[in-house]
Amino acid sequence: MTTDSFELEQFLPYRLNRAAEFVGLRFAAHYKAKYGLTRPEWRTLAALGSSGRMTSKAVGIHSSMHKTKVSRAVFALEQRRWLKRSQDDADRRLEHLELTAAGQQAYRELIELARRYQTELEVEIGESGIEALSTGLTAIEEVIRRSGKGKQPEPDDL
Amino acid sequence: MTTDSFELEQFLPYRLNRAAEFVGLRFAAHYKAKYGLTRPEWRTLAALGSSGRMTSKAVGIHSSMHKTKVSRAVFALEQRRWLKRSQDDADRRLEHLELTAAGQQAYRELIELARRYQTELEVEIGESGIEALSTGLTAIEEVIRRSGKGKQPEPDDL
DNA sequence: ACGATATGGTTGCAAATGTAACCATCAATT
DNA sequence: AATTGATGGTTACATTTGCAACCATATCGT
Numbered sequence: 486m487t488t489d490s491f492e493l494e495q496f497l498p499y500r501l502n503r504a505a506e507f508v509g510l511r512f513a514a515h516y517k518a519k520y521g522l523t524r525p526e527w528r529t530l531a532a533l534g535s536s537g538r539m540t541s542k543a544v545g546i547h548s549s550m551h552k553t554k555v556s557r558a559v560f561a562l563e564q565r566r567w568l569k570r571s572q573d574d575a576d577r578r579l580e581h582l583e584l585t586a587a588g589q590q591a592y593r594e595l596i597e598l599a600r601r602y603q604t605e606l607e608v609e610i611g612e613s614g615i616e617a618l619s620t621g622l623t624a625i626e627e628v629i630r631r632s633g634k635g636k637q638p639e640p641d642d643l
Numbered sequence: 644m645t646t647d648s649f650e651l652e653q654f655l656p657y658r659l660n661r662a663a664e665f666v667g668l669r670f671a672a673h674y675k676a677k678y679g680l681t682r683p684e685w686r687t688l689a690a691l692g693s694s695g696r697m698t699s700k701a702v703g704i705h706s707s708m709h710k711t712k713v714s715r716a717v718f719a720l721e722q723r724r725w726l727k728r729s730q731d732d733a734d735r736r737l738e739h740l741e742l743t744a745a746g747q748q749a750y751r752e753l754i755e756l757a758r759r760y761q762t763e764l765e766v767e768i769g770e771s772g773i774e775a776l777s778t779g780l781t782a783i784e785e786v787i788r789r790s791g792k793g794k795q796p797e798p799d800d801l
Numbered sequence: 802a803c804g805a806t807a808t809g810g811t812t813g814c815a816a817a818t819g820t821a822a823c824c825a826t827c828a829a830t831t
Numbered sequence: 832a833a834t835t836g837a838t839g840g841t842t843a844c845a846t847t848t849g850c851a852a853c854c855a856t857a858t859c860g861t
Binding site: 490491492493496497498499500501502503504505506507508509512528531532534535547548549596599600602603606609610611613614615616617618619620621622623624625626628629 | 655666
């Protein structure tokens with residue numbers, strides 16, 4: 486037994502990764518070329534832009550990124566004067582993040598880009614493909630939710 | 644206009660990436676723990692195991708990996724004595740790769756792991772979810788095929 | 802046969818990432 | 832209030848990656 490064939494092409498993790506990479510890299514090329522943003526930076530901007538004032542930790546949860554990625558992205562966006570921090574005075578460990586006017590402006594432009602790209606994808610992939618994909622992704626997201634791992638755990642993964 | 648909301652959670656590149664990461668990392672944990680393999684190494688092994696003798700370039704195409712990733716993975720597997728190279732004597736630039744007995748053995752064990760993981764996923768995600776996902780992925784793969792970018796271009800991406 | 806160009810593969814270097822350790826602050830227990 | 836243990840966030844260090852330059856060989860045009 487266990488003798489039959491195995492093809493990478495039909496292995497789900499491989500297929501997913503390949504698709505994600507393709508779709509993601511193409512979009513990244515857009516904002517990288519236009520604004521020199523990295524992916525963590527773009528995600529942080531998106532989180533902050535859509536949900537307003539929030540802490541680094543919240544950004545991490547919202548965008549499924551590890552502490553350190555968020556930390557560095559926040560730093561970079563701060564340098565760029567696209568966001569500002571402010572200490573919480575009840576709990577001095579945490580700081581609230583907020584987009585500056587420039588940051589909000591950039592955010593608006595970026596999500597416009599994102600929307601265009603998404604519809605571009607919808608055209609290429611086709612309505613039925615998109616719908617199927619979305620259904621499948623929702624199912625996986627449910628599994629992620631159940632397993633509690635949106636990425637950004639402190640003690641340990643495994 | 645362009646004023647309405649944008650949510651990362653429903654942006655396709657984000658969702659795909661998140662799902663791929665989740666599914667991929669969990670599987671990687673398996674072979675990393677058991678054999679200390681990296682992902683490029685596992686992919687190379689899988690390609691070689693299923694298709695037999697082939698060149699580095701072919702591995703790259705088969706597994707959607709860039710030259711350099713393949714090169715380093717091949718080197719690592721060679722150290723481990725899981726594969727051997729042999730020069731093509733018609734064209735001395737290219738070398739053919741082949742798994743050793745040990746490599747084939749490892750391959751068999753690994754694909755057994757992979758199969759188990761895949762069915763585990765099928766249970767978690769549910770038959771209908773898997774089916775939808777597969778349909779969607781196929782649609783994207785079609786786009787990738789058309790755009791010719793399976794990853795591993797020489798001159799340039801953009 | 803000769804130079805230009807292309808191709809398989811490797812390597813050096815810079816940038817991105819993950820991990821763990823760390824700092825500061827807060828909360829709970831005593 | 833002193834000790835212990837979380838928690839938000841940053842940083843140092845090692846590993847992984849991506850890119851460009853590179854080497855060797857092969858091909859094409861002349």
